[in-house]
Structures are given as C-alpha cells and as structure tokens.
Amino acid sequence: MEFINSGITVFGFIVSFFLLRSSFSQEIQKQKTDIYLNQLSEMPMTILKMLDSVIFKQKPQNDLVNDIRDISNRIMAYGTADAVRIAAKMFEFSYNNHNKTGTEKDIYSITAIYVLLFCQLKYDLTNIWISPENYYRTKIKDYTPEHRESYRRANDNLVKELRLDRNLLFTAQW
Helix, strand or coil: CHHHHHHHHHHHHHHHHHHHHHHHHHHHHHHHHHHHHHHHCCHHHHHHHHHHHHHCCCCCHHHHHHHHHHHHHHHHHHCCHHHHHHHHHHHHHHHHHCCCCHHHCCHHHHHHHHHHHHHHHHHHHHCCCCCHHHHHHHHCCCCCHHHHHHHHHHHHHHHHHCCCCHHHCCCCCC
16 A cells, blocks of 8 residues: 555656646746847837838938947847848848948838838737838838839848748738
C-alpha cells in the first residue's frame, strides 16, 4: 500500500513539474510580447507623422534623418524580420537621397517605403492587413491615374525586392 502512495506522489510531482514548466514558458512568451507591443505600439503613428513631414516638407532634412535613425533602431531591436528589411531599405534611401534635391529624388519609392513600413507594422501589431493604396487615396492631393501607376510600380517593386507578403501589393485581393 505504501508503494502505491509513493508512486502516486511521484507521479503527482512529475505532472506538477511539467505543468509548471509549461506555465513558465507561457509567461516568458507573454513578457516578450508585452515588450514588443510597448516598444512598437506608437510606431505606425510616428511613421505617418514623419511621412507627412516628408511629403509636406514640415521638417528640415537633418531632423528627418535623425527620426529615421530612431525608428530604424527601434525596429531593428524589436521588429519582425519583414519590418527590419523595410526599415533597412528606408535607411538606405535616406542616406542615398540625403543630399539630392528635386527631381533627383525618387519620391515615389521614398513614399512607398514609408507606407510599406506603416502597413507592415500595423499588421504586426493588429493582425490586420491594409492596402498601401489607401494611404495615397487619403493623403495625396494629386492622386491621378498617372501618379497611381507610379506609386503602384514603386510599391510593388519594393514588395518583390524585399520579399514581403503579397498583401502589401497594390493588386492584393481583399
């Protein structure tokens, strides 16, 4: 009889050990998610404000480079692999276009990279895809068919180049 009691006690100990270990792993995963959300929850809004600054020239170029550096650092530290690829490309654009003016800049690609980063982070944080075209429709005053084609080409080329989810293409089926 004592042997059965000892066996049940050992079995209970083993079950408790595995349940506690599983619970501990879940708690660690929850902590990681909380850190991620705390660090990136404001990013989509920050990116939209920065994009407004770029389009409407509300900030000096040097301030924008510092903002891009801050966003890139935060995304490099806490972002998903797709967000990191987009941020790296955004940083590359920022350095390559820093001293260029007017027509030398590829404004379509520069705008597209910001919009893609916004859409990717929105998905990463909310699990909701939005079409990049929605940004252009609401923010760009002269969003004509010619401009639409230029933005679509820049957007879709970046999506393909960076191997991003097909939901970020202009032609994605919603």
